[in-house]
Amino acid sequence: MFTTATTTSQKLLQMGAAILLFAAVIGLILFIAGRFTGKADRAVAALYLAPTVLMLSVGLLYPGLRTIYQSFFDASLKNFIGFENYATILSDPEQLTVLRNTAFWVLVTPFVATGVGLLYAILVDKARMESFAKALVFLPMSISFVAAGVIWKFMYEYRPDQGTVKQIGLINQIIVWLGGEPVQLLIESPLNTFLLIAVMVWIQAGFAMTVLSAAIKAIPDDIIEAARLDGVGPWGMFRFVTLPAIRPAVIVVVTTIAIGTLKVFDIVQTMTGGRFDTSVIANEFYSQTFRSDNRGLGAALAVVLFILVIPIVVYNIRQLRRSEA
Amino acid sequence: MTTAAPLTTTPASKSETKKLSAAATAKAKLTSPWASLAAVVLAVLWTIPTFGLLITSFRTPEDIRRSGWWTAFTNPLFTLDNYKAVLDPEQAGANLPDSFLNSLVMTIPSVVIPLCLASLAAYAFAWMNFRGKNFLFIAIFALQIVPLQVTLLPLLQLFVSWDIDGTFWTVWLSHSTFALPLAIYLLHNFIKEVPASLIEAARIDGAGHVSIFFRVLLPLLTPALAAFGIFQFLWVWNDLLVSLTFAGAPAISPLTVQLSNLSGTRGTAWYLLSAGAFVSIIVPVTVFLLLQRYFVRGLLAGSVKG
Numbered sequence: 001m002f003t004t005a006t007t008t009s010q011k012l013l014q015m016g017a018a019i020l021l022f023a024a025v026i027g028l029i030l031f032i033a034g035r036f037t038g039k040a041d042r043a044v045a046a047l048y049l050a051p052t053v054l055m056l057s058v059g060l061l062y063p064g065l066r067t068i069y070q071s072f073f074d075a076s077l078k079n080f081i082g083f084e085n086y087a088t089i090l091s092d093p094e095q096l097t098v099l100r101n102t103a104f105w106v107l108v109t110p111f112v113a114t115g116v117g118l119l120y121a122i123l124v125d126k127a128r129m130e131s132f133a134k135a136l137v138f139l140p141m142s143i144s145f146v147a148a149g150v151i152w153k154f155m156y157e158y159r160p161d162q163g164t165v166k167q168i169g170l171i172n173q174i175i176v177w178l179g180g181e182p183v184q185l186l187i188e189s190p191l192n193t194f195l196l197i198a199v200m201v202w203i204q205a206g207f208a209m210t211v212l213s214a215a216i217k218a219i220p221d222d223i224i225e226a227a228r229l230d231g232v233g234p235w236g237m238f239r240f241v242t243l244p245a246i247r248p249a250v251i252v253v254v255t256t257i258a259i260g261t262l263k264v265f266d267i268v269q270t271m272t273g274g275r276f277d278t279s280v281i282a283n284e285f286y287s288q289t290f291r292s293d294n295r296g297l298g299a300a301l302a303v304v305l306f307i308l309v310i311p312i313v314v315y316n317i318r319q320l321r322r323s324e325a
Numbered sequence: 326m327t328t329a330a331p332l333t334t335t336p337a338s339k340s341e342t343k344k345l346s347a348a349a350t351a352k353a354k355l356t357s358p359w360a361s362l363a364a365v366v367l368a369v370l371w372t373i374p375t376f377g378l379l380i381t382s383f384r385t386p387e388d389i390r391r392s393g394w395w396t397a398f399t400n401p402l403f404t405l406d407n408y409k410a411v412l413d414p415e416q417a418g419a420n421l422p423d424s425f426l427n428s429l430v431m432t433i434p435s436v437v438i439p440l441c442l443a444s445l446a447a448y449a450f451a452w453m454n455f456r457g458k459n460f461l462f463i464a465i466f467a468l469q470i471v472p473l474q475v476t477l478l479p480l481l482q483l484f485v486s487w488d489i490d491g492t493f494w495t496v497w498l499s500h501s502t503f504a505l506p507l508a509i510y511l512l513h514n515f516i517k518e519v520p521a522s523l524i525e526a527a528r529i530d531g532a533g534h535v536s537i538f539f540r541v542l543l544p545l546l547t548p549a550l551a552a553f554g555i556f557q558f559l560w561v562w563n564d565l566l567v568s569l570t571f572a573g574a575p576a577i578s579p580l581t582v583q584l585s586n587l588s589g590t591r592g593t594a595w596y597l598l599s600a601g602a603f604v605s606i607i608v609p610v611t612v613f614l615l616l617q618r619y620f621v622r623g624l625l626a627g628s629v630k631g
Contacts, residue, residue, distance in 0.1 A: 002488070002489055003492060004574070004577065005493065006428075008423075008426060011426060011427070011430045011493070011577075012430065014430070014492075014493060015434060018493070019437060019438075021439070022437075024446070026441055029445070030535050033533075033534055034534075034535040034536075036533070036534075041454050042455045043330055043454070044453065045449040045458075046455070046481060048445040048448060048534075049446050049449050051442050051445075052442050052445070052446040053461075055442070056468060056506070058502075059480065059498065059499060060468050060506075061468070061475065062500060063478075063480045064476055066479035067476065067479055068475075074377075097345055097387035097424075112450065114384050120367050123367070127359065129395070135614075136372050137367070139375075140371065140375070141611065141613075142559055142610055142612070142613035143375075143605075143609055143610060144563035144564075144581050144584075144605060144606075144609070145563065146563075146581045146584050146585050146588070146605070147563075147581075147584065147606050149588065150584065150598050150602040151602060153592075153598075154374075154376055154377065154378050154595060154598070155374050155377065155594075156597070161448055164389065166393065168392065168393050168394070168595070170373065170393065173395075186340045195387060202371065202374070207624065208436070210624055211625060214625050217384065221609050242401070246543055261470075263472050263473070264381045265474075265565070266565040266581075266585070269565065269585060270565075270585050271588075273589060276542070282472075284473060284515070286474075286566070286569070287476045289391070289478055290569075295478060300472040302475045303422075303475065305475070306470075306471065306472055306474075309470055309472055313469075323508045
């Protein structure tokens, strides 16, 4: 039951066993909780929370602390080397490229995706077939980053331009139509990093659009009416009414996308495998830990990722508090 | 991917269509024809990449190599052979039918388990009093910021020592754990909004915590559970990182891992890659199109109200 399942029936059986086992645990908890009568809050709460606390301690808290500890060790995790891994990240040319790329990703993706999402939300608002138009932009969100990577790798596909060989990637074909030479798009740095960023923008714009569209529609009509009576023009309406009203939503969208962008791994992995100077921290973590077996450096990269996420989350929460107050 | 669908329920729209909204006013600035044109351009930009690969997946390998997919309309010759090829382990060098099953086997418990645990925990936080409640709640909320990367290697070492590495258990356990902080937070917000009088009434009728949970709260919670369930489903089905770390072995690897490998080893075999991509897309897109309403609701609850 706890071994690798290989045949279809084994797999389904194991899945059934897992769900049954889990149901039994929940059933036991509820059974014991049901024995308590009256106000036995403490005991029942302890029961209800026990599995959660156990799983979070073992699955998040312990490994997180352990990774911080391991980041001070060498590749084999045997010898303590202090801050050397962090020094490597901040000085090694390859790692500096990784940091540079990560900066590109985080500085470009959230703002472009949010900008496009906001523009589109405004453009299709109350248009005919609004929901259909929205679904087109929203749909990439439901597919995996891997599939998105494949879709865009095909867009960027390059063939040397000679005789009978024709371009099969749309972008290079457009370059040829415009009279240019086809380019090995995913090989030229730093262009390639921005082409990968475009994929993330493509995925996230739908998220931005949905949230911002809802925020725009929630603006009370009387505010808009009052502004119009005051003679505010369309641009002024956007600048002084719409934008301030949706500011909290914009901040949430930008920060949420920024956090997701920092952790992006699949797109880089699928499209370039981190080669041609396209690696980012999240991808570098994976290749150092599991491919190059430099586990200490991998751990340090994970910790750096963690450190970079914290300020964005804190900012997000503070802005939320302020808008609620 | 251009299927029409019954769409987004956004608050305060239908009844007030006649009044101009803020967005419509801003749009007026961009004089309508230009605004419509810009919208169409964006929609096309967003649809073409997927559409191009979809067309490609129905062309013969020869045609794909020789000409761009946009030429397929002048010389239409479509086939299902690519799908047959990619679903045949001998030809593709990747076992897609098996990994399809693996994705399913991985995803279902990884959605059910955290949802149940999170609703119990959310109930405890919302309607029970105990010492250290606020501290524990904030601690769980704060765990949301831990990136998965920080946990992977120690978890793998742990799974090896428990002798369950290379099995589905690793994936179920880790996905369920990772989902808990956000699920508890969202469900807690939702449960909090249930009127206290409802709970009190049930309590006066002699209901304990168990029957209050099942008879009063669970029916009310259904939309929130659906929203988070869809989120988690898409997240687990589409995940690559956790699967690569714990389930990279061919016997249990999901579609994302196989497709990613295919992209690495057969990066120019577009007849396989295009069909493979759509095999992996079909389930999440179906879920998305059918349950879009809940998905959007979850999105809005998760980000705006936060």
